[in-house]
Amino acid sequence: MFIEQAKKENFRFLSYLPIPVFFLTLMVANYIMAADVDTDEAIHQSIAAIGENLTFVMLIIPLSVACLFLWGWVKIIHHQSITSLTTSRPKVDWGRIFFSFGLWAGLSVAMTLAVYFSSPENFKINFQLGPFLTFFILAIILIPLQTSFEEYLFRGYMMQGIGVVTRSRLIPLLITSIMFGLMHIANPEVGKMGYVILIYYIGTGFFLGIITLMDEGLELALGFHAANNLVGALLVTSDWTAFQTHSILKDMSEPTAGFDVILPVFVIFPILLYIFSKKYQWKNWKEKLTGKIVFEK
Template structure:
């Protein structure tokens, strides 16, 4: 009953859409401005790094989204009157073990897959680790990246998903809508300019994976852990001159970026395996109902919740 946690806010569905619409509008205007100016995103990023340095640039990129997290949480607390726990999970309290488990699983798998590729294609990578540069970057990344990823999760798969679910009275509309918008949010990333629109399959596919995690587990914890591991481990372990995060990481990818069938491997192979793994561990059932079923009415929800707590 995760989406139904939205009933624990003060009346007014409009409150669920002010921040998402504002953020989407800002991203759309930014994208249009980029197109109209014929801006070379990769070149602009290189100029910014040359002027400010990689660490300050990283802070510059992350800071607005970190602020955004506190805006979302503050809006929910002060305007909705909804607790952060109700925004996060259908459980009585946030399950931090789930957050760290998902972080550990995907973080470990990311390291294994990356190091395997480095071993198989050593000519594509350069070992660029320098302790005096790595430590400051790692501190910045460890402090800010989980907040950045949490902003995206709380905005899309918590705040917006609950609002859309209560509005549509079903689960598939918020799943599809938030997943697609989450993917499109990355359309201005330098990776898209370098690899082409085909990379959007990965971004939108990741959105669906995280949405399914949230709905099946009746909470945001697994998505929070996965997303934090995905961005943080990538920032620490591997960078390239054409990615959104350019850091003083351990390795640098120097290969010519090519969009191939490998973009489908996470979406069609790895993510389904992870869903099966999490489903087995957490005993997920009623997949069809949880992903496509109807939303309980407010009266049904509170009657069911009172029955389980009495």
């Protein structure tokens, strides 16, 4: 079972604390500093000084490098394999990663095209071949590392650690999902749309946590998260998002938090859960999401 794999004879919860505490401290510090800084303006100034691609690298490289650091910490400090941090299966199921990636990438493209053709006046063509190709190379390298760090930290490292200590599945699901949503509280999108958008971020955290627990591994979450950030960054940018890139389209509309916040959480994510559950024959939902963890003696 996925959570149980972190339980070893030399398991020490104190050795789990440095990374979550450090990351939580950074989150709080970032939020406090963002309160006194116009994040949107700071991003624009950076783009004016060093360009969109270098600004993108500057924003994403810390979490991309953090992914490599987390893997090293798990191997050296916890003596745990990356495979056991990723999945309960004997080896990582890349088919699951690619299926989840392809499913959400396809839906994302379809929904973006639907919005574009229904309201073309809200967009302008932003495509420039040279800058786009440079950004594409940077994006396919750095974005999967960034999204993988978030998955390994919240749905892997923290879910396993909290689960082992509390012997609960529900408690780590609640804690990691809420923390994942709050991690985005300093994003420019929150400043533009208001705190209501946290419904989407926290809802996404719950969705990713549920598929991790039900599937006994991170593969589906890794694929979904990579597709969400990568396809979104390549397809559409705007002047008010965290990533302002050399994408294909630029959204010129005024940001509002309405149906587009509710739709994914309460409609699309349940449909995806149904698709995954049928494909991978998930059973015992109550036990896997809320049951107690019992370790073999």
